[in-house]
Amino acid sequence: MTATIRFVLATASNTARCHIVPARFYTTKPDVSFSELRQIIHGVSSSPYRLIDVREPHEVAGGKVPTATNIPLGEVAAAFALPPSEFKAKYGIDRPTPSEETIFYCRSGKRSQDAIDRVEKVDPKLITRNYRGSWLNYAENALGDKPLK
Numbered sequence: 001m002t003a004t005i006r007f008v009l010a011t012a013s014n015t016a017r018c019h020i021v022p023a024r025f026y027t028t029k030p031d032v033s034f035s036e037l038r039q040i041i042h043g044v045s046s047s048p049y050r051l052i053d054v055r056e057p058h059e060v061a062g063g064k065v066p067t068a069t070n071i072p073l074g075e076v077a078a079a080f081a082l083p084p085s086e087f088k089a090k091y092g093i094d095r096p097t098p099s100e101e102t103i104f105y106c107r108s109g110k111r112s113q114d115a116i117d118r119v120e121k122v123d124p125k126l127i128t129r130n131y132r133g134s135w136l137n138y139a140e141n142a143l144g145d146k147p148l149k
Contacts (some may be wrong), residue, residue, distance in 0.1 A: 006089070007068070008085065018088050027037055029101070029127060029128075029129050030129070031129065031130050031131070031132045032103055032129050032132075033132040033133070034128065034131075034133055034137055034138065034141045034142075037065070037103070037131055037138070038142070040103070041065065041066050041067050044046070047100070047101060048099065048100035048101070049100055049101045049102070050069070050093065050094075050095075050096040050100060050101075050102045050103070050104070051067050051068040051069065051103050052068065052069055052070075052071050052076075052102060052103065052104045052105070052115070053065065053066060053068040053069065053070045053071070053105055053106070053135075054070075054071060054072060054073040054076055054104055054106045054111050054112055054114075054115040055070070055073075055106050055107055055135065056072050056073075057072065058071060058120050059107060059135075063139065063143075064133070064135070065105065065131075065133070065138050065142075068105070069091055069092065071091060073106070073111045073114060073115055073118075076115045076118055076119060077118040077119065077122050079091065080095070080096075080118075080119045080122045080123050080126075081122045081123075082095065083095075096126055097126070098125040098126055098127060100127070101127045101129055102119070102127065102128050102129070102133070103128075103129045103130070103131055104116055104119075104128065104129070104130055105106075105130070105131040105135060105138070106134050106135065107133040107134055107135050107136060108133075108134050108135075108136050109130065109131075109132035109133060109134045112131065112132070112134055113130050113132070114128050116128045116129075116130055
């Protein structure tokens with residue numbers, strides 16, 4: 001969906017300028033917290049979801065959130081443009097659909113937001129969420145001093 005937003009900007013000389021900015025409305029929901037993510041991955045929440053780790057494979061080798069599928073940031077837009085059968089063949093999971101939440105995470109939260117921005121351009125109907133705390137937050141809260149596997 002596209003809409004137009006108009007706003008007025010006052011300048012130093014107190015003259016007003018009208019700006020017209022096209023706006024896109026996505027189905028991004030609020031960020032996912034650690035406690036919410038824990039409920040989702042352990043089945044406490046019955047909401048259907050896909051958890052996507054956008055870190056590079058060498059980063060994922062140090063550990064990942066349970067149930068996550070790795071799709072590196074550089075591949076994410078092309079991956080979500082694939083037909084469902086090709087997506088499943090390449091990544092081993094069904095391609096996310098608008099009937100479930102697609103949650104993205106990375107190391108600290110920036111790349112996962114970049115991934116959301118890219119995916120929403122390819123498939124704006126998806127419900128996308130960011131686990132902004134990402135791997136660092138998960139490792140600290142879920143693993144503590146345990147070894148990363």
